[in-house]
Amino acid sequence: MPKMIFLNLPVKDLAASIRFYEAIGCQKNEQFSDENAASMVWSDTIVFQLLTHEYFSTFTSKPIADAHERTGMLIALSRDSRAAVDEITEAAAAAGGRADVSERQELGFMYVRTFADPDGHIFEPMWMDMSAASGASEG
Structure with missing residues (x-):
């Protein structure tokens, strides 16, 4: 398993x-x-x-934390492309969540947006170009 x-x-x-x-x-x-x-x-x-x-x-x-008031974790979700990051973030907003609860991160080799679910749990969909990321860490 x-x-x-x-x-x-x-x-x-x-x-x-x-x-x-x-x-x-x-x-x-x-x-x-x-x-x-x-x-x-x-x-x-x-x-x-x-x-x-x-x-x-x-x-x-x-007690159960109110995720609208406090952050207990950030849940990162890998996506296959920048467009897929945008798609899931927009779908989250359309389904009762809130998009872009933090600023977008555009680092060239990595792209991250955020959204919150209806209970305030924060997700970070992200895309990373692994070949560019490994090249960036070598420099």
């Missing part, structure tokens, strides 16, 4: 979050979804587990 990453994210409105994550390219895995949680598959090895606040609270004794 390959190593996998499951990101457990607390969400206020599960149905709205499912629509949002489908809009940015995830597929819902019905086998691991119910009225408390949705398993949203990003790739063969990365899954976003969307959990209602009530259900998320069963896994921790700490």
